[in-house]
Amino acid sequence: MNPYFITANDFDAFVTKMSKDKKVIGPKAKKQKFVFGEIKSADHLRLDYDVTILPPKKVFTPTCQTLVTFDGDKFEGNVDNDGVILFGVHFYDIRGIDITDLLFRENNRDVNYLAKREASTIVGSNIQNVSKRSFWGSIGTSDSGPKGHDAFLTKMDGGYVLECLTQKGEDLVKFGNWSKASAAQVSEAEKINKDVMDKCSQKLSHSSSEIAEKVRNSFDNQELWSNLAEDCFSCGSCNTVCPTCYCFDVQDKWNLNQVSGMRNRYWDSCLTEDFAKVSLGAGSEENFRETRGERFRHRIMRKATYLNEKLGTPACVGCGRCSAACTADIADPVNVINKIMEV
Amino acid sequence: MSKPKVAFFDFTCCEGCQIELTNFGDTNFLELLNHIDIVEFREAMTETSDHIDIAFIEGSFSREEDRKRLEKIRERAGVVIAYGACAVTGGINALKNDRPDYKQCVYGKDAEMPHLDSQIARPISDAIKVDFEVSGCPMDKYEFLDIVSHLLHGKTPVVPNYPVCVECKRNEQICRFDEGDYCLGMIAKAGCGAKCPADGIPCEACRGFIDSPNEAALKKVLMERGNMSEKWAEKKTKMFTANLRSDAKTLGV
Numbered sequence: 001m002n003p004y005f006i007t008a009n010d011f012d013a014f015v016t017k018m019s020k021d022k023k024v025i026g027p028k029a030k031k032q033k034f035v036f037g038e039i040k041s042a043d044h045l046r047l048d049y050d051v052t053i054l055p056p057k058k059v060f061t062p063t064c065q066t067l068v069t070f071d072g073d074k075f076e077g078n079v080d081n082d083g084v085i086l087f088g089v090h091f092y093d094i095r096g097i098d099i100t101d102l103l104f105r106e107n108n109r110d111v112n113y114l115a116k117r118e119a120s121t122i123v124g125s126n127i128q129n130v131s132k133r134s135f136w137g138s139i140g141t142s143d144s145g146p147k148g149h150d151a152f153l154t155k156m157d158g159g160y161v162l163e164c165l166t167q168k169g170e171d172l173v174k175f176g177n178w179s180k181a182s183a184a185q186v187s188e189a190e191k192i193n194k195d196v197m198d199k200c201s202q203k204l205s206h207s208s209s210e211i212a213e214k215v216r217n218s219f220d221n222q223e224l225w226s227n228l229a230e231d232c233f234s235c236g237s238c239n240t241v242c243p244t245c246y247c248f249d250v251q252d253k254w255n256l257n258q259v260s261g262m263r264n265r266y267w268d269s270c271l272t273e274d275f276a277k278v279s280l281g282a283g284s285e286e287n288f289r290e291t292r293g294e295r296f297r298h299r300i301m302r303k304a305t306y307l308n309e310k311l312g313t314p315a316c317v318g319c320g321r322c323s324a325a326c327t328a329d330i331a332d333p334v335n336v337i338n339k340i341m342e343v
Numbered sequence: 344m345s346k347p348k349v350a351f352f353d354f355t356c357c358e359g360c361q362i363e364l365t366n367f368g369d370t371n372f373l374e375l376l377n378h379i380d381i382v383e384f385r386e387a388m389t390e391t392s393d394h395i396d397i398a399f400i401e402g403s404f405s406r407e408e409d410r411k412r413l414e415k416i417r418e419r420a421g422v423v424i425a426y427g428a429c430a431v432t433g434g435i436n437a438l439k440n441d442r443p444d445y446k447q448c449v450y451g452k453d454a455e456m457p458h459l460d461s462q463i464a465r466p467i468s469d470a471i472k473v474d475f476e477v478s479g480c481p482m483d484k485y486e487f488l489d490i491v492s493h494l495l496h497g498k499t500p501v502v503p504n505y506p507v508c509v510e511c512k513r514n515e516q517i518c519r520f521d522e523g524d525y526c527l528g529m530i531a532k533a534g535c536g537a538k539c540p541a542d543g544i545p546c547e548a549c550r551g552f553i554d555s556p557n558e559a560a561l562k563k564v565l566m567e568r569g570n571m572s573e574k575w576a577e578k579k580t581k582m583f584t585a586n587l588r589s590d591a592k593t594l595g596v
């Protein structure tokens with residue numbers, strides 16, 4: 001597969017042509033923030049975004065997704081096979097998608113996620129602006145780079161380099177005036193993506209394995225967790241905005257005729273009070289993470305240790321979304337983990 | 344199966360929730376009417392029918408005289424559903440609960456007229472057992488429908504006990520705090536679809552609190568990030584949730 005170059009002048013025409021032909025989802029402005037949304041022409045696309053409010057996994061597993069529709073005794077599965085071009089994804093979000101790919105593939109294949117995911121094309125892009133709360137520069141090791149994308153776009157003086165990694169990536173080249181990139185352009189792109197890695201203002205001060213060990217060993221330190229969670233609202237915003245959270249809740253909705261309806265799934269949050277509440281039958285119930293501290297601990301365990309072996313990396317990609325979304329400002333993994341490391 | 348007999352009653356309130364109900368417009372409301380039999384509607388009928396399958400009650404319990412009427416409804420009804428903030432939590436009526444001078448504030452020179460006498464405003468559940476609740480000021484007509492449809496199917500409605508922030512974030516809204524505003528979404532019970540932040544205004548917790556609201560943290564965040572004075576941050580949740588706060592007034596105190 002090949003690297004290509006396009007001039008800044010020709011780039012807009014490429015985006016517009018591609019978006020005429022295919023459904024393109026990319027970063028767009030929402031007031032002073034950014035969201036992934038449909039790109040219908042080049043001027044919608046904001047590749048200078050720092051981070052989006054929600055991660056791009058919402059394209060493959062929407063916040064509310066209908067799984068089945070029913071009408072009396074008849075029911076029909078609802079699988080969305082329509083591929084899209086997910087364009088302009090930062091590397092940490094591709095890593096997030098790598099993680100959800102693995103989790104939705106293992107054991108029971110989750111077709112409601114995988115059908116659209118596998119039909120889609122993902123194009124990464126370099127980070128032009130670093131978000132204030134991000135710390136992706138200090139997560140993981142060099143072998144935990146992004147994998148699931150089909151092409152990667154890097155903006156440089158005078159134009160863009162597009163590194164195609166799969167046939168799906170190559171297929172995009174026909175939409176624009178791309179030419180073979182020179183060796184100098186390719187190494188310039190590499191340098192740009194390498195240099196940005198130490199631009200985050202926040203850093204974890206230990207390696208992933210040191211963190212994993214220490215966090216796990218802190219499990220029984222009740223005082224630590226209840227102090228960390230003292231101001232927690234159990235609002236779950238730290239989960240809802242996280243690219244690697246994948247829990248969902250399934251609920252039925254009846255239509256007004258009381259005969260037909262649908263079965264939906266919604267993004268769920270382990271920080272909310274009822275998340276771990278289970279029925280014991282006969283009207284009694286048990287909440288196996290009853291306190292704020294236990295729920296707060298669970299998220300940190302999930303992000304820093306529990307999944308590391310399975311994923312080969314921590315289940316946190318350092319996007320900093322949770323830090324920014326937490327109204328009490330207690331969710332920031334950098335603050336939390338650095339504090340745990342000091343105990 | 345014959346259609347369930349349904350009746351509507353109202354107590355201390357503005358009747359806004361009844362209006363919300365009729366806002367269903369033609370098709371939706373009429374479709375619901377195919378499945379129920381309305382035997383009493385305060386606006387249109389008198390209290391006559393003996394047995395009621397479902398009694399919908401709007402408004403707060405704010406006068407001791409009303410207890411008898413409520414008990415009578417309870418005796419006749421299979422299921423009692425309180426709908427609207429006033430009925431579910433006391434709602435905005437409970438603003439007066441720690442203002443002994445409320446009558447002077449509202450009625451001025453007429454304050455001493457005997458028919459204006461009332462006690463503190465409390466939820467309907469302070470007088471009688473309530474089986475289900477439809478929160479909100481006004482209540483959400485779609486949630487109302489959802490709850491009714493569950494009951495018609497002999498199922499228990501699922502009402503979220505998580506905060507409005509969950510729905511707000513699912514909507515990918517910009518947080519009010521990031522706009523230099525304040526918000527109570529962190530302690531407010533979801534189910535409304537986080538309407539207010541979606542319209543660019545703060546959530547005022549009209550649906551009431553989640554089971555375990557972090558009141559201390561709310562005060563702190565309202566001061567630190569919502570730029571409120573300590574006094575204002577402390578009182579903020581008295582608008583809709585005075586009866587749910589840890590310092591709520593109870594009857595007979």
Ligand code: SF4
Nearest residue numbers: 242316317319320322
């Ligand atoms: S835990 Fe926070 S920083 Fe880490 S991936 Fe999730 S949202 Fe991003």
Ligand code: SF4
Nearest residue numbers: 232233235236238326
């Ligand atoms: S840590 Fe913050 S964002 Fe997460 S549930 Fe607690 S208050 Fe909400």
Ligand code: SF4
Nearest residue numbers: 356359427428429480
């Ligand atoms: S709940 Fe709100 S809208 Fe409904 S009656 Fe009470 S004040 Fe009016």
Ligand code: SF4
Nearest residue numbers: 508511518519526528
């Ligand atoms: S705007 Fe309000 S409801 Fe929405 S996330 Fe912020 S605090 Fe929560």
Ligand code: SF4
Nearest residue numbers: 535539546547548549
């Ligand atoms: S956002 Fe808050 S104030 Fe608005 S309807 Fe929902 S609960 Fe009520």
